[in-house]
Amino acid sequence: xxxxxxxxxxxxxxxxxxxxxxxxxxxxxxxxxxxxxxxxxxxxxxxxxxxxxxxxxxxxxxxxxxxxxxxxxxxxxxxxxxxxxxxxxxxxxxxxxxxxxxxxxxxxxxxxxxxxxxxxxxxxxxxxxxxxxxxxxxxxxxxxxxxxxxxxxxxxxxxxxxxxxxxxxxxxxxxxxxxxxxxxxxxxxxxxxxxxxxxxxxxxxxxxxxxxxxxxxxxxx
Numbered sequence: 001x002x003x004x005x006x007x008x009x010x011x012x013x014x015x016x017x018x019x020x021x022x023x024x025x026x027x028x029x030x031x032x033x034x035x036x037x038x039x040x041x042x043x044x045x046x047x048x049x050x051x052x053x054x055x056x057x058x059x060x061x062x063x064x065x066x067x068x069x070x071x072x073x074x075x076x077x078x079x080x081x082x083x084x085x086x087x088x089x090x091x092x093x094x095x096x097x098x099x100x101x102x103x104x105x106x107x108x109x110x111x112x113x114x115x116x117x118x119x120x121x122x123x124x125x126x127x128x129x130x131x132x133x134x135x136x137x138x139x140x141x142x143x144x145x146x147x148x149x150x151x152x153x154x155x156x157x158x159x160x161x162x163x164x165x166x167x168x169x170x171x172x173x174x175x176x177x178x179x180x181x182x183x184x185x186x187x188x189x190x191x192x193x194x195x196x197x198x199x200x201x202x203x204x205x206x207x208x209x210x211x212x213x214x215x216x217x218x219x220x221x
Contacts, residue, residue, distance in 0.1 A: 002107040004089065004165060006148055038145040044165075047091050051160035056200035057093055058180070059160055061136045061192040062172035063087045066180035069186055075132075075176045077198055080190060082172065088165045090138060090149075091193040092157040093174055095199070101152045123147045123164070127157060132177025132202030138164060139171040160193030 018030040018037075049061055063086040082088055103123045116117035121140040126133055138147045149164035151157060166172070176182065180198045184190065190197065 002046045002048065003041055004044040004168065006044060006167065038200050043084070045087055045163075047087065049091070049098070049160055049191075051193055052196065056131060056201055057159070058134070058138070058174075058176065058198040060093070060192050060195040060197050061090050061093050061163075062192045063089075064172070065188060066169075066184050066186055066188045066190060069182050069184065071182075073178065075178045076180065076182050076198075077173055077175045077182060078182055080172045082102075082170050082173070087192065088167065088170065089113065089134065089162055089192060090125060090166065090172055092130040092151075092159060092161045092163050093136065093197065094127060094134050095159045096127040096133070096134070096157060098125060098151050098153055098157060098187060099128045099133070100124070100126035101149060103149070105118045106211060121147065123149045125149060125151060126194035129200065131180070134177065135173075137173040138166050138176075139173060140166065146154045152205065156197050 015037075018033040021033065022030040051057070060080065062080045062082055064080040064082040066078060067081045068077070070077045070079075101123070103121075105121050123138045124140075125136045127136065128134075139148065140147055146167040147164070147170075148166070151163045157163060174197060177196050177200075180200060182198055184197050185197075
C-alpha cells in the first residue's frame with residue numbers, strides 16, 4: 001500500500017537509530033526498531049480510492065466516526081473523529097475551486113471535545129462547487145500537533161482528491177452549504193472519499209431526507 005510522503009522524516013530517524021544500535025551492539029539490538037517502523041508505515045498509509053459515481057454526491061473528507069451533526073442557518077456541520085487507528089489522509093468532499101485556506105493557531109484539547117472546533121489549532125479550507133461553498137476544517141488534537149494542507153486559493157480539486165492530512169489522533173469538520181441535509185448521524189463510521197455525507201441539489205431539485213444510518217454502506221464495498 002502507498003505511504004504518504006509525511007512518513008519520510010519518521011522513517012529516516014528510525015533508520016538512523018537502527019543503524020546506530022546495530023553498529024554499537026550488533027544486529028539483534030536493532031530489532032526493537034522494527035515495531036515503530038511498522039507502525040509508521042501503517043499510520044501513514046495512503047490508499048488509492050475511487051469515489052462512487054453519481055451527480056451531486058458529497059463525500060466524507062476523512063476516515064473515522066461521526067461525533068456531531070449540527071444544523072444551523074449557515075449550513076449543517078458534520079464532525080468526524082479520527083482515532084490513531086484510522087487512515088489520516090484528508091480528501092476533498094466535492095469537485096471545485098479552493099477560495100480560502102486559513103491556518104489558526106490554538107490549543108490542543110482532545111479532538112472529541114466540543115470546544116476543539118473553535119479553540120484548537122486548525123486549518124480551514126473553503127471549496128466552491130456549483131451547489132455552494134463547502135468548508136473542510138482540519139482540527140488538531142492532543143496527539144495531533146502537525147496539520148498538513150497541500151492546497152491553497154485558486155487550486156482546483158476533484159472529488160476525493162487528497163488535500164492533506166493530520167498527524168495522529170485528530171478531527172475533521174465539514175460544513176455544508178445552507179439547504180443541504182446530512183445523510184449521516186452521530187455514531188456512523190465513514191471513509192474518506194467513499195462515504196456519502198450529503199447530496200447536492202441540481203437546479204429545481206428538492207433536498208433529500210436522510211437515507212441511511214451507516215454512511216459507509218452508502219458508498220458500497
